Amino acid sequence: MSVAPDRQQRAANKTMPLGEDILLARHGDRIIQLRQDRKHDLTIARLHDGHTDWAANTLAGMSERIPESPAMWMGRLADDFKADKLPMPSGEVRFLAKLGVIWGGLSLVLSAGILWLTYQSANPELMHSMMGAAGS
Structure with a gap:
């Protein structure tokens, strides 16, 4: 058939x-x-x-279904900030940005201080005296 x-x-x-x-x-x-x-x-x-x-x-x-790329999202966010269309006031955003810069600066200073102390404590004579004091 x-x-x-x-x-x-x-x-x-x-x-x-x-x-x-x-x-x-x-x-x-x-x-x-x-x-x-x-x-x-x-x-x-x-x-x-x-x-x-x-x-x-x-x-x-x-x-x-295709998510927005990070570059497009940041561009849209910057445009919204310029037009003051963000869900929070621009003064609050500026305050948070200043707070972030201060926090970053403090972190940088503290990290540099820790590195400097590490460098200073790497003195062989100091290390020997510290180890000798621990042994006695």
């Missing part, structure tokens, strides 16, 4: 869903079964090892 020629023609003109193409590119001949989830617009593949994988059939809505 053969398939009617018009059905063969329709099957030949049917385009493959995007999800099938993506899954074939990912897994190739390791796919056992492909099925369409029309409710969620997905193609689901069952693989030889028993795992399943899925891919979306459309690219619509992908911009909502």
